[in-house]
Amino acid sequence: MFKWVFSSLVVVACLFGIVLLVTELPEKEQTAEPSPSFTVPDAPVDMAAAEQIYKSNCLSCHGDQLQGRVGPELARVGSEMAKEQIYKQIAQGGGGMPKYENKLSEEQLIILTNWLASKQ
Ligand code: HEC
Structure with a gap:
């Protein structure tokens, strides 16, 4: 029992x-x-627009040939960072870099991100 x-x-x-x-x-x-994931849309890279945005916002720290100055070299950043990381770095800055989410439009951020992602 x-x-x-x-x-x-x-x-x-x-x-x-x-x-x-x-x-x-x-x-x-x-x-x-991981924290809420998002994806950066694949848009055709508008080289001229991207270079223009880069020249007026980023060149002083990353160099005219993406060779780096105060900020790191970006010439091969597309093979080192995921697009989402690149976008986040530009939008939110950090580590001595200013954030651009208030200075650039969403469209400009995406153009820049896709342009940099193509640098491999
Ligand atoms: C005031 C100087 C400054 C400006 C202006 C600046 N950056 Fe940066 N950027 C930095 C620094 C410093 C880092 C390194 C941050 C770190 O190591 O955390 C960096 C890192 C980055 C990275 C990550 C690279 C890596 O290998 O870690 C990307 C991508 C980037 N910047 C893109 C841009 C873009 C695009 C712009 C223009 C919209 C821009 N930056 C403007 C200083 C700057």
Whole structure:
């Protein structure tokens, strides 16, 4: 008799464990995800527009040939950083670089990002 009670307790405990696993797992996956992800749309690179924006905003720190001055070289930045990282760096700045989300329009930020992403 005691054995029966004991084994049914074990079964109940196992079921409880399974239910916990099933209900907990999806939550963990969600918290493991990186902060709200976004993608920069693939637009045809408007070279002239990008270079114009670059010249008036970025050249002083990154150089006329993207060779870098106060800021790092950007000549191969497209192979070193993901487009989303490039966009974020320009929009939010950081590490000595000013942010441009208030100075440039969304469209200008995307043009610049796609232009830099093509520098590989
Ligand atoms: C006042 C100087 C300054 C200006 C102006 C500036 N940057 Fe920067 N930029 C920096 C510095 C300094 C860093 C390095 C930041 C770091 O290491 O965290 C940097 C980093 C970057 C990076 C990341 C490169 C890497 O290898 O980590 C990108 C991309 C970039 N800048 C693009 C731009 C663009 C595009 C503009 C113009 C809209 C611009 N920057 C204007 C100083 C500047």
